[in-house]
Amino acid sequence: MAIADRIEDRLPRVAAPTLVVAGTRDALVSVRWAEQAARLLPRGALMLMTGATHTLNFVYPHSLAFAIAPFLPHAMQRTADDVGGVQ
Numbered sequence: 001m002a003i004a005d006r007i008e009d010r011l012p013r014v015a016a017p018t019l020v021v022a023g024t025r026d027a028l029v030s031v032r033w034a035e036q037a038a039r040l041l042p043r044g045a046l047m048l049m050t051g052a053t054h055t056l057n058f059v060y061p062h063s064l065a066f067a068i069a070p071f072l073p074h075a076m077q078r079t080a081d082d083v084g085g086v087q
Contacts, residue, residue: 023052
C-alpha cells in the first residue's frame with residue numbers, strides 16, 4: 001500500500017536550512033533515500049555517518065553532536081539573514 005501523504009512531496013516547501021543525517025548501515029532508511037531527501041530540500045545538506053544505524057542519535061549521540069556542530073552556526077546565520085539579521 002502506498003502512503004498518501006508522501007514527505008517527498010512536501011520537502012521542496014521547507015524553507016529552513018536542513019541537515020539530513022543518515023547512517024550507512026540504516027536498515028530502515030536507505031542512503032539513496034537520504035540523498036533524495038537532501039536534494040529535494042531547497043536548503044538541504046546531507047551528512048552520512050559511516051557505520052551508523054537508524055538509531056544513531058541513541059547509539060552514537062556524541063558522534064552525532066560533533067558531526068552536526070559545524071552545520072549549526074551556518075544554518076543559524078542563514079536563517080537570521082532571512083529575517084533581516086535578527087538573531
